[in-house]
Amino acid sequence: MPEKKKHDHSALVDMLHRELPDEEHLCDLADLFKIFGDTTRMRILYSLFESELCVCAISELLGMTQSAISHQLRVLKDNHLVANRREGKTIYYFLADDHVRKIIEQGYEHLTEEE
């Protein structure tokens, strides 16, 4: 039997290992928060709190190029945080889900209660 040296946690570690959710779920969760973790995307999402907006309205509002906004809208759409509808040439984006609001509001609470 192996000598027990130093700080030994094997029992605790074994137990917790059984309790932790799959790595995959935790990874998905991190990936979700990563989407919120960018100022441009956060500003876009916040813009859409009020109402749906077309791409060029968002560009003007945030003072950024249409390309930059389009790229980020794609990320948001791929992750089901926004959706869009077409009206002629114009495409309107809107929040896909009420969870988006809740997640952001929860984060906001953390910040404000901290100061």
Add this chain to the structure above:
Amino acid sequence: MPEKKKHDHSALVDMLHRELPDEEHLCDLADLFKIFGDTTRMRILYSLFESELCVCAISELLGMTQSAISHQLRVLKDNHLVANRREGKTIYYFLADDHVRKIIEQGYEHLTEEE
């Protein structure tokens, strides 16, 4: 007076500009979510859901070097998501705030309701 060309949103943009919270707040919010947006940090936080743990227990549990864990614990601590206490040579880390649980749970809900 300037000719009105193309798609014009100036009125809408002006209005929304007044409604958007400061850039600073939105940036802070993105920075907060950025912390959750890393698999290692997410795994650490999840480990601490059960109970406080010392650094080397976390390292063993996640199968990562002590250094990597220490670096990430520093990020988490600087952002007030975890706190620690000393007991001799050992330092125990724990969740700093119940918001941490809530934010993660909210994200988890979004993921599960989606599939």
Add this chain to the structure above:
DNA sequence: CGTTCATATGTTTATGTATTCATATGATAG
């Protein structure tokens, strides 16, 4: 159909950052 407007996408570049490796701190025991 060819032009124009709204949006999307591919590529490049610059910046941020997670991990590793080496080393430092700091507490305890002897």
Add this chain to the structure above:
DNA sequence: CTATCATATGAATACATAAACATATGAACG
């Protein structure tokens, strides 16, 4: 005060990614 254990930190490297730029798609209109 020296050795050892737990943890922290500094520097280097490797990888991810946001924005810019150029170009492509795709709808409407004459």
